[in-house]
Amino acid sequence: MSAEYLFMQDKLYDVQYDTGDKVIQCGRHNDIFKLWLMWRSKGTEGFEKQMDRLMELSEYMVKRMKEQPDKFHLLLPEPECVNVSFWYVPKRLRSMPHGPEKEKILGKITPILKGRMMQAGTLMIGYQPLDDTPNFFRNIISNIAVRESDVDHLMAELDRLGHDL
Numbered sequence: 497m498s499a500e501y502l503f504m505q506d507k508l509y510d511v512q513y514d515t516g517d518k519v520i521q522c523g524r525h526n527d528i529f530k531l532w533l534m535w536r537s538k539g540t541e542g543f544e545k546q547m548d549r550l551m552e553l554s555e556y557m558v559k560r561m562k563e564q565p566d567k568f569h570l571l572l573p574e575p576e577c578v579n580v581s582f583w584y585v586p587k588r589l590r591s592m593p594h595g596p597e598k599e600k601i602l603g604k605i606t607p608i609l610k611g612r613m614m615q616a617g618t619l620m621i622g623y624q625p626l627d628d629t630p631n632f633f634r635n636i637i638s639n640i641a642v643r644e645s646d647v648d649h650l651m652a653e654l655d656r657l658g659h660d661l
Contacts, residue, residue: 546640553637554578557647566590567655571632580635584654586661603630605661612657619653
């Protein structure tokens with residue numbers, strides 16, 4: 497199927513075990529079926545309320561990241577739907593002016609930090625490159641059970657796991 501944007505090759509583990517790209521479920525057909533089932537379950541009004549809440553949480557995450565510009569660099573100043581794209585900035589890079597060289601370094605740090613998340617078992621945030629933009633985190637809030645305290649925990653945990661990179 498070749499969905500490179502979903503299956504990064506620079507992972508902590510042997511990527512030959514990523515079998516998702518070899519099955520039909522990797523496509524969007526299942527996603528639309530899940531959307532239809534959720535819409536049938538919640539109705540239009542319930543689905544609208546759920547999406548509004550998820551957007552609020554994404555906006556909260558962006559607000560908190562803007563309050564800590566030394567630790568987080570947003571790729572977009574405002575979220576697009578429930579996607580928040582960012583880099584975590586470790587201590588050693590916080591005084592470096594932002595530019596292509598810093599982005600290149602942050603792009604190399606991103607998979608390492610993702611590996612630390614997996615080893616700690618505390619977070620799971622996807623990352624990807626985009627055109628000339630090196631790897632960055634793309635956080636998607638899709639679970640209605642998420643609270644502001646969970647977003648705060650996510651940011652604190654990124655700092656705990658990545659401050660020394």
